Every structure is written in structure tokens, then in C-alpha cells.
Amino acid sequence: MDFGKEFKGKRVVVTGAAGIMGRALVSHFAGAGADVCATDRDTQNLSGFCVAADLTKDQGLQALLDAVSEEWGAPDIVVNNAAIYPSSFLLDLEVADWDRIMSVNVRAPFVLMRGFALQMIEKGVAGTFINISSGAARKMRRTAVTYCMSKTALDRMTKGFALELAEYGIRVNCLEPGFASGSTVSELSQEHIDRVMAAIPLGTETAADDIGNAALFLASTAAKNITGTSLAVDGGNSAGTMDVYQTKKSAL
Template sequence: MNFGAEFHGQKVVVTGAAGIMGRALAQSFADAGAEVCSADLSTEGLSGFAVAADLTTDAGTETLLDAVAARWGAPDVVINNAAIYPSSFLLDMQVSDWDQIMALNLRAPFVLMRGFALQMIQQGKGGAFINISSGAARKMRRTAVTYCMSKTALDRMTKGFALELAEYGIRVNCLEPGFAAGSAVSELSQEHIDRVMAAIPLGAETRSEDIGQAALYLASSAAKNITGTSLAVDGGNSAGTMDVYQAKKSAL
């Protein structure tokens, strides 16, 4: 998808920019001509305007908000991508683990959306927020219940901010990536990968460029009438299962 010069000079913030998806999102907007602020725990490996901030803390969110305000005044696009996906049964989980998941996956997006929205409003400009969610927002997963809950709440918070920021010309949406085998968090067996891939209607994993193009679309004027919604880029995986529970496995 060609967005022409639409993003030239626009100011874009991407959190969790050191991860696989974060890098892809930051690179997609940079390639489209935007100025990008890449934020993560460390600036190691990040180029350009990079901010080191622990977004689970008040000091970390304030550091990012202040750095952007000092450099730009206000951003045009904010992508809340930073999140963690620890695996644990609820009965094994420590309260401190719960707090950390909610702090990064839910509290940080709230604080940053509130803060950046105020910057946008004070500068008299509209803007767009894209919250990176997951199909986990709609379906529980054993050993990832807290993650699922955080994404469900993020989806509802997205709708809430969309309602309250609409009058200021600020749009808020969710983007839901699908399955990708190259996880930086956990190594997956080939058997698991094959089983998941077989259940995806379009039979393809979600590539970095798929997410980048979807984010560009949601931030662009082509989506100017879209707010408060979730866009799943998952090959149809969230639509249902491909399993057939009868002997005849194909219609033709």
C-alpha cells in the first residue's frame, strides 16, 4: 500500500521498539518518511530518536512523555506495543508477576494515552493511537490467563478513549497481530508450529510487513472515519477454527 508523502514529517512514538514487532513498526513508519521515537528499556540497538524508559514505573512513563514534549511538542501517532507474555498457571503465579503484567500491558498504555492526548490537545492537533492487542483479548488461554485479561481490558480501554477523544479529532484503535513462529520470548516446537498453522484459514503466519502496513493504514487519512475498533491481521485465525469433525474433510 502506497501512502505517498502522507507521513513525511509526522512524529510517531513506538514503545517496545527493541522487539521484533516493535522494530518492524518503527521501520515501517520511518520508511514512509516519518520521524520516529523508539522507546524501550534500553536504547541499545535503536537508532535515531531513542528513549530508554521502564514503562512499568511512573518515572519511566514521565521520562518518555517529557522527552517527546521537549523534542516535538506533541506526537501525531502513538503505538503502544510494549507488553510481556509470561507463561504461568494462575495457582503458580505470584502477585508481583500479576502486577508487572498489568503495569506494562495495561497501566502504561493508559498513562501514555492520557499524557500524549493532552499534548495533542494543547497543541491544537488531532492524532492517532494504535494499541497492539491480540486474539487473546477474545479467547482465554491456559497459562496465559493474566495476559488475556490485560488484552481484553486494553480493548475496552481503547473504545473508552476513542469515545472521549473523538471531539478532539484523535482516533484510537487496536491492532491484533496473528501467529508468528519467531517468538523472542519462547521457543516453539515444530510440531506446535505445524498444528497452529494448519488451523489458520489463510494458512500463513503474520509477517512483520503485514503489521507495518496495517498500522500505516490505521494511522492514515484512509482510516479517518475509523476509531474504537480492532483490526485483526491473523489470516482469519480469530474468525474460527479450520478443524472438521467428520470423515469428509473437504467440500469438493
């Protein structure tokens, strides 16, 4: 997707930058001419302006905020991509695991949005936040209830920040990727992949380009009147089910 020179010199922070989704986001913004701060717990495989930060720790969050402030004064775009997706039934879930999920998926985005928003306001930057959410924000899944709850909370927090930051010209939106079988979070069987794919209206997985291009759009002036909303990039999976409960399975 060609945005001309719109992102030339823009300062972008991407959390969870070492993962598949994070690398795609870094690549797309850098490819569009932006200066990118890539942050993750381990930045060994990252290059450029990188900040190693454990987002479950206050010192890690503050270290990231301080590093960006020292380097840039304030970012123009922040992509809260870091998240964890452990699988467990609620009755099997340890309280420590609950705390860890909420810490990464909810608390960290709150602390970073608040901190970076204050930097933007101080420097007069009409910035943009993009929170990587999920269709799980709207649909509960067994063995992923805590993750679903965390994404619902992130969705509501996005709307709340959008309301409070609008007067400063700062936009806040969610981007909801769809199914991607190549995720490193958990190994999926071919049977599971086939079943999920059959339920997606367009029958397509969410590719790196899909998310990268959607993020560029939400951060661009083409989306200047969009805030407090969620953009699903999931092949129509969030629209409904493809199951047909009758003998005739096709309209034609």
C-alpha cells in the same frame, strides 16, 4: 504500501521498539517518511530519536512523555506496542508477576494515552493511537490467562479513549497481530508451530510487513472514519477454527 508523502514529517512514538514487532513498526513509519521516537528499556540497538524508559516505573513513563514534549511538543501518532507474555498457570502465578503483566500491558498504555492525548489537545493535534492487542482479547488461553485479561482490558480501554477523544479529532484503535513463530518471547517447538499453523484459515504467519502496513493504514487518512475498533491481521485465525468434526473433511 505506498502512502505518498502522507507521513512526511509526522511524529510517531513506538513503545517496545527493540522487539521484532517494534522494529517492524519503526521501520515502516520511518520508511514512509515519519520522524520516529523509538522507546524501550534498552535502546542500545536502536538509532535516531530514542528514549530509554522502563514502562513499569512512573519515572520511566514520565521521562518518555517529557522527552517527546520537549522534542516535538506533541506526537501525531502513538503506537502502544510494548507488552510481556509470560506463560504460567494461574495457580502457579506469583502476585508480583500479575502486577508486572498488568503494569506493562494495561497501566502503561493508559498513562501514555492520557499523557500524549493531553499534549495533542494542547497543541491542536488531531492525532492517532494504535494499541497492539491480540486475539487473546477475545479467546482465553490456558497458561496465558493474565495476558488474555490484559488484552481484553486494553481493548475496552481503546474503545473508552476513542469515545472520549473523538471530540478532539483524535482516533484510537487496536491492531491484533496473529501467530508469529519467530517471537523472542518464548521458544516454540516445531510440533506446536505445526499445530497452530494448521488451525489458521489462510495457513500463514503474521509477518512484519503485515503489521507495518496495517499500522500505516490505521494511522492514515484512508482510515479517517475508523475509531474504537480492532483490526485483526491474523490470517483469519480469529474468525473461527478450521477443525472439521466429520469424516468428510473437504467440501469438494
